[in-house]
Amino acid sequence: MGQSLTHKILAAHLVSGELTPGTEISIRVDQTLTQDATGTMAYLQFEAMSVPRVRTKCSVSYVDHNMLQDGFENADDHRYLQSVAAKIGVWFSRPGNGICHQVHRERFSVPGDTLLGSDSHTPTCGAIGMIAIGVGGLDVAMGMAGQPFTLPCPKVVGVKLTGKLQPWVGGKDVILEMLRRLTVKGGVGRIFEYYGPGVESMPMTHRFTITNMGAELGATTSVFPSDNETKKYLEAQGRGDAFKAMGPDPDATFDENVEIDLDKLEPLVAAPHSPDNVKTVREVAGKKAAQSSIGSCTNSSYEDLTGAAHMLKGRQVHPGLSFTVTPGSKQVFEMIAREETLYDLIASGARILEASCGPCIGNGQSPPSGSVSVRSFNRNFEGRSGTKDAQVYLASVETCVATALKGEITDPRDLGIPFQRIDAPSKYLVNDTLLVPPAAEAEAKSLEVTRGPNIAPLPEFTPMPDTLDKRVLIKVGDNISTDHIMPAGASILRYRSNIPKISEFVFSRVDPEFFKRAKEWSGGVIIGGDNYGQGSSREHAALAPLYLGIRLVTVRSFARIHLANLINFGILPSVFADPADYEKVSMGDELHIEGMRSALESGKNVTVVNKTRNVSFEVVPQVSTRAAKIILAGGLLKFRAS
Ligand code: MIC
Ligand code: SF4
Numbered sequence: 001m002g003q004s005l006t007h008k009i010l011a012a013h014l015v016s017g018e019l020t021p022g023t024e025i026s027i028r029v030d031q032t033l034t035q036d037a038t039g040t041m042a043y044l045q046f047e048a049m050s051v052p053r054v055r056t057k058c059s060v061s062y063v064d065h066n067m068l069q070d071g072f073e074n075a076d077d078h079r080y081l082q083s084v085a086a087k088i089g090v091w092f093s094r095p096g097n098g099i100c101h102q103v104h105r106e107r108f109s110v111p112g113d114t115l116l117g118s119d120s121h122t123p124t125c126g127a128i129g130m131i132a133i134g135v136g137g138l139d140v141a142m143g144m145a146g147q148p149f150t151l152p153c154p155k156v157v158g159v160k161l162t163g164k165l166q167p168w169v170g171g172k173d174v175i176l177e178m179l180r181r182l183t184v185k186g187g188v189g190r191i192f193e194y195y196g197p198g199v200e201s202m203p204m205t206h207r208f209t210i211t212n213m214g215a216e217l218g219a220t221t222s223v224f225p226s227d228n229e230t231k232k233y234l235e236a237q238g239r240g241d242a243f244k245a246m247g248p249d250p251d252a253t254f255d256e257n258v259e260i261d262l263d264k265l266e267p268l269v270a271a272p273h274s275p276d277n278v279k280t281v282r283e284v285a286g287k288k289a290a291q292s293s294i295g296s297c298t299n300s301s302y303e304d305l306t307g308a309a310h311m312l313k314g315r316q317v318h319p320g321l322s323f324t325v326t327p328g329s330k331q332v333f334e335m336i337a338r339e340e341t342l343y344d345l346i347a348s349g350a351r352i353l354e355a356s357c358g359p360c361i362g363n364g365q366s367p368p369s370g371s372v373s374v375r376s377f378n379r380n381f382e383g384r385s386g387t388k389d390a391q392v393y394l395a396s397v398e399t400c401v402a403t404a405l406k407g408e409i410t411d412p413r414d415l416g417i418p419f420q421r422i423d424a425p426s427k428y429l430v431n432d433t434l435l436v437p438p439a440a441e442a443e444a445k446s447l448e449v450t451r452g453p454n455i456a457p458l459p460e461f462t463p464m465p466d467t468l469d470k471r472v473l474i475k476v477g478d479n480i481s482t483d484h485i486m487p488a489g490a491s492i493l494r495y496r497s498n499i500p501k502i503s504e505f506v507f508s509r510v511d512p513e514f515f516k517r518a519k520e521w522s523g524g525v526i527i528g529g530d531n532y533g534q535g536s537s538r539e540h541a542a543l544a545p546l547y548l549g550i551r552l553v554t555v556r557s558f559a560r561i562h563l564a565n566l567i568n569f570g571i572l573p574s575v576f577a578d579p580a581d582y583e584k585v586s587m588g589d590e591l592h593i594e595g596m597r598s599a600l601e602s603g604k605n606v607t608v609v610n611k612t613r614n615v616s617f618e619v620v621p622q623v624s625t626r627a628a629k630i631i632l633a634g635g636l637l638k639f640r641a642s
Pocket of ligand 1: 037038065118119120121134361488535536537538
């Protein structure tokens with residue numbers, strides 16, 4: 001029986017376990033990446049391990065999220081990150097060099113390698129034939145320290161692409177079609193492996209968009225074969241020697257199968273407030289829009305921006321709408337500047353932002369109240385844009401431009417502009433001046449790490465208690481994202497290296513009284529629905545609740561990265577044994593739980609007594625034997641030290 005590419009790469013990196021879905025495996029980590037919003041924690045944790053230098057083939061620290069610098073906090077974090085990177089053997093991508101996933105694919109991606117990144121869109125590099133997984137900062141810190149990465153072995157879903165991308169249809173529409181069919185939880189515990197005749201003709205820029213936004217399916221990662229397109233891409237980056245042809249065996253079989261006929265796809269959008277609320281553009285066309293934005297790690301490549309400029313050349317952005325363009329990297333920015341593409345964008349009325357995450361993470365460019373914003377980004381959770389009642393639609397670059405020209409949501413096919421496919425350049429402009437190599441080992445020893453006053457020490461980690469007497473602090477519904485739990489945006493992101501301070505904002509956009517209650521009640525229990533914790537990799541969504549005294553989260557089901565983060569910091573993730581028991585608890589109920597430790601030791605369920613309602617129910621810890629030990633110890637750092 002033939003092997004999938006996924007199994008080939010996993011098998012080559014397997015340290016323990018077998019490739020049987022659901023069982024625990026550990027894999028060797030070749031590369032890591034961090035970004036500044038999660039990186040400060042990751043490096044503080046790495047420092048806490050007392051390992052002098054990273055033990056990976058290549059580790060890179062990016063600054064791309066917290067770039068506003070309205071106050072000392074971001075700048076201090078950047079300085080800390082640069083100084084610690086030099087010392088411990090990590091490349092440093094300076095502010096201005098671009099979004100981690102865009103730069104990593106350009107300068108560091110290697111077919112067949114594994115990559116762990118403290119950002120949920122790390123799977124972007126899967127387009128080049130890597131197994132690239134988004135995880136919390138602590139897992140990256142462990143990877144940098146040379147520890148294998150442990151995960152439940154995912155199922156492999158073969159996604160057969162047939163046909164060819166039609167004019168005005170691209171990678172964004174492919175992944176939106178996947179989201180339409182499978183939903184934001186359809187990918188949990190799965191790796192999506194793309195193959196088939198439709199792949200051969202698909203340019204890299206579209207592949208990167210698909211693997212990037214596979215994160216929105218909740219998937220472990222997504223992967224494409226490394227083929228002739230990959231070779232051309234790496235050669236155009238001046239890195240042809242990194243190429244290695246890799247793909248599934250011709251008779252490979254998969255655990256599950258999906259097939260998409262590219263000939264039949266049409267322009268799609270994800271309507272508010274979820275990436276899986278997918279409709280055709282024509283279904284929502286005509287809605288007045290106040291903003292259209294191109295950018296983010298999903299769609300801000302050279303080809304994306306050149307295509308946008310081609311559509312905009314000699315035309316004007318609609319006067320009722322603000323149009324922003326954020327290049328994905330310095331490379332993209334330099335190339336469009338050199339080729340006057342930038343001129344066409346500016347002349348049309350576009351507002352050009354620096355190469356960073358920017359509006360995607362709510363750092364500026366919030367749309368007006370109640371307005372429609374159409375974005376080439378990957379997430380449209382309520383309030384993420386910084387405007388709670390904004391209606392954010394996710395779409396391809398072409399749909400964003402069509403909307404910018406018309407001032408209302410517009411299918412690019414209805415614009416009357418001739419379609420021009422933008423070919424990948426045979427040479428990208430390579431200028432790595434903002435990429436700083438680590439200091440040599442001998443020199444590194446004497447280097448000082450610079451810490452600003454915003455960097456607070458990590459919270460204290462204590463073993464799991466046996467008995468919990470706590471109240472239900474909050475009860476939430478399905479698909480709660482980490483943006484709900486631990487919001488981002490300009491006013492909060494600055495505290496990413498200060499857990500006591502950032503904990504004041506936990507659930508603040510869902511329930512402004514949450515922090516006050518958590519303080520008054522000395523913590524409590526969180527109750528949730530399905531797919532709890534979807535979205536980002538930010539471990540602050542576990543660390544800050546821990547700091548507030550939360551040791552138990554009970555929901556109907558979890559998203560992958562958040563589940564791992566809860567375990568890493570010693571919070572017990574559990575699901576209702578009977579999902580209907582969700583109805584047996586309300587906010588404020590007093591709960592009594594005994595025997596947490598023995599339940600974890602024996603792998604048994606935990607009984608929760610709801611004293612307020614005089615009922616009890618069982619919850620099932622979502623832990624492997626190893627995870628149970630981590631929680632008992634009070635988190636991964638404690639477990640490792642013991
Ligand atoms: C996001 O897109 O939500 C982020 C901001 O990139 C996060 C990381 C973070 O919260 O720092 C992610 O995707 O993991
Ligand atoms: Fe940055 Fe947005 Fe990509 Fe997250 S999704 S890494 S915030 S561009």
